[in-house]
Amino acid sequence: MKSNNLCVLMLGGAKRVSVARHLQAAAARRGLTLDVLSYELECSVPIASVGRVIKGLRFADAGVVDDIRHVISSEQVDLVLPFVDPAVEVAASLAGTVNAFVPVSDGALCRVMFDKGEADGWFRAHSLPVPDRVELPFGASSLPVILKPRHGSASKGIVVCRRMSDIP
Structure with missing residues (x-):
């Protein structure tokens, strides 16, 4: 964690404005600030009202894991949260390979659940x-x-x- 600032990367969180606001409020109660990033196909989505949109690839694209890994590193992301089903398996591929907390099950269990x-x-x-x-x-x-x-x-x-x- 960087001093009193946290950064969350939402995968497919385009419409999750209330979730982002709750996370920001929870951080503020602990004396922290929370930067919200959201990895999306388009920039003009509701989450842009409370955070910054990172235009990315489709979750099914071959290079998406490496692209998100680059975002996590360059933006110093602390937490990665998937919000759409295809993003869950991508997040599972990232867990344990990036310097951020990614709260998902392993990829094999994700595939079973889909x-x-x-x-x-x-x-x-x-x-x-x-x-x-x-x-x-x-x-x-x-x-x-x-x-x-x-x-x-x-x-x-x-x-x-x-x-x-x-x-x-």
Whole structure:
């Protein structure tokens, strides 16, 4: 930590203004200042109202880990926080290889969690509660159900079926 100044790098935190403000307030209560950076594809995003946007690469790009590693070093980042699913695995690649705290699980566990079927199996194997799961095909007695794609995030592809005729 540099004297009484901290720097956080948000990965995909474009809309996380309230989170940034809470972090800044928490730092201030401890007599610290917090600089907020956010790694984004575009500069004109809401987080720019409370921090500085660093225009970067897509999280799926081959050079993204090295690009973010350079940002962490050049900006003297203390904390890296991923805010979108693709950024979590990138953050896992950075953990332990940069001079910043990156609070994520290891990459292998992240990959398991991004596959709903694999995640269900992992939770069950570790005796953790999971929601009831209905496999296709199913009968009307199972309705209503929510159909979710096995891979994906941000509610993309979710279908609510209240009647058998709702099933795609």
